[in-house]
Amino acid sequence: MKMIRxxxxxxxxxxxxxxxxxxxxxxxxxVYHINDSSVATAALNNIRNHLNASPKAKxxxxxxxxxxxxxxEGAKNKNGNPYDAVVQELVNRNVQFRVCNNTLxxxxxxxxxVIQEATIVPSGVAEVARLQIQEGxxxxxx
Numbered sequence: 001m002k003m004i005r006x007x008x009x010x011x012x013x014x015x016x017x018x019x020x021x022x023x024x025x026x027x028x029x030x031v032y033h034i035n036d037s038s039v040a041t042a043a044l045n046n047i048r049n050h051l052n053a054s055p056k057a058k059x060x061x062x063x064x065x066x067x068x069x070x071x072x073e074g075a076k077n078k079n080g081n082p083y084d085a086v087v088q089e090l091v092n093r094n095v096q097f098r099v100c101n102n103t104l105x106x107x108x109x110x111x112x113x114v115i116q117e118a119t120i121v122p123s124g125v126a127e128v129a130r131l132q133i134q135e136g137x138x139x140x141x142x
Contacts, residue, residue, distance in 0.1 A: 028057040031137040033128050037069035041077045043142035044086050051093050059090075060131060064100035064124025071099050071118045072109070084115055091117045100124030 030050070034043055047059055069075055070083040077083060087097060097118040104111060104120065111120060121127045131137040 028054055029131075029135065029137045030057060030059050030140055031128055031131045032059065032061045032140050032142060034061060034063045034067035034070075034142065035065045035124070036067050037075075038066075039142050040067075040070035040083065044083075044090065046140075046142055047090055047095060048086075051090075051095070055093075058094070060096045060098060060137065062098045062100075062121070062124050062127045062131070063118075064103045067124075068099045068103050068109075068114075071097055071115055072113045073115055075115075084117070087115065087117050098124070098127055100127070 032043055032047060034040060043061070047061070050057060050059065063071060070077075071087065075083045091097070098121045099114050099118045100123055101111075101120050102123050103109075104114070114120060128139070132139055
């Protein structure tokens with residue numbers, strides 16, 4: 001009985017070790033979901049901190065509703081600082097930004113108002129779901 005128990009424990013330790021090693025090698029993929037631009041400054045800071053801690057993380061920011069506002073031309077935070085410089089800094093660190101076309105159409109915002117660093121997707125909500133289900137992205141809601 002002791003031999004069986006020892007063999008089981010050895011097998012368990014080996015399996016856990018392999019799982020931990022496999023997890024360490026997995027690509028870190030995260031979708032940040034923003035539907036309210038009042039959290040944009042904090043979210044961008046979170047993303048910067050995330051990348052500082054995990055430089056190889058693949059991060060996509062998906063916006064819809066009022067969350068797209070910080071990705072429009074000339075958008076500024078509550079202190080009057082433009083968002084485009086911070087967005088460009090994060091784009092340079094391979095962060096992707098996506099804007100919901102449904103929101104643009106509903107709010108009658110011309111696509112030309114979206115900053116060039118952002119990509120327009122058909123639906124922000126559908127994009128968040130697709131990234132999670134089909135591509136295995138972890139979900140963060142700042």
